[in-house]
Amino acid sequence: MFGFRILAIAFLSSILWLTSFLVTPQASALTPIKLSNLAYTACAEESGEGNYVGSGDLGASNCFLIAGKAKNMSGKTLVDADVFGRVFDANGNSIMENRGRIGTIEEVPPGVSDFEIRISVSANQPTPLTLKQFKASGFASKVRPFYYDDFED
Numbered sequence: 001m002f003g004f005r006i007l008a009i010a011f012l013s014s015i016l017w018l019t020s021f022l023v024t025p026q027a028s029a030l031t032p033i034k035l036s037n038l039a040y041t042a043c044a045e046e047s048g049e050g051n052y053v054g055s056g057d058l059g060a061s062n063c064f065l066i067a068g069k070a071k072n073m074s075g076k077t078l079v080d081a082d083v084f085g086r087v088f089d090a091n092g093n094s095i096m097e098n099r100g101r102i103g104t105i106e107e108v109p110p111g112v113s114d115f116e117i118r119i120s121v122s123a124n125q126p127t128p129l130t131l132k133q134f135k136a137s138g139f140a141s142k143v144r145p146f147y148y149d150d151f152e153d
Helices: 002-023
Strands: 031-042 061-072 078-088 101-108 111-122 130-139
Touching (some): 031 078, 061 078, 061 101, 101 111, 101 130
Antiparallel strands (some): 031 061, 031 130, 061 111, 078 130
16 A cells, blocks of 8 residues: 555656656747947936936936947847946046946847937036946847736736
8 A cells, every 4th residue: 555655756746847848848048139329418407307317316417318229130129138337437436336237228139220228327426427347138039928917907
């Protein structure tokens, strides 16, 4: 009787293990995206209203748009691309200390395309800004469904 129970458990475990290969979702691996031609401009007046820098600092801030070219060599459209980089003020001080992720590009088609990311900078940090070490990584399928209009609870 005890031997039958062990055999049944081993058999069921094997069946579950084998069927898990059929039901496993497709992996959404990170795909690197090359960023170039980086520049920044001040936001239009109406898009900069209500800015705050974050981390409890409700002081005045300036809005900037970082724009450039994104080169997707994967041959397929990538989504939810995280953009990482370093932004420094005129004195060489880091604008976003302890934070390497600058923002997200929702969709990057194959080839070269334009992108734009909005950032808020404390008003007491002098310009011009310096942009360094920018890179991005995207996914083959949506990984943050709450960003999209078609997301349902």
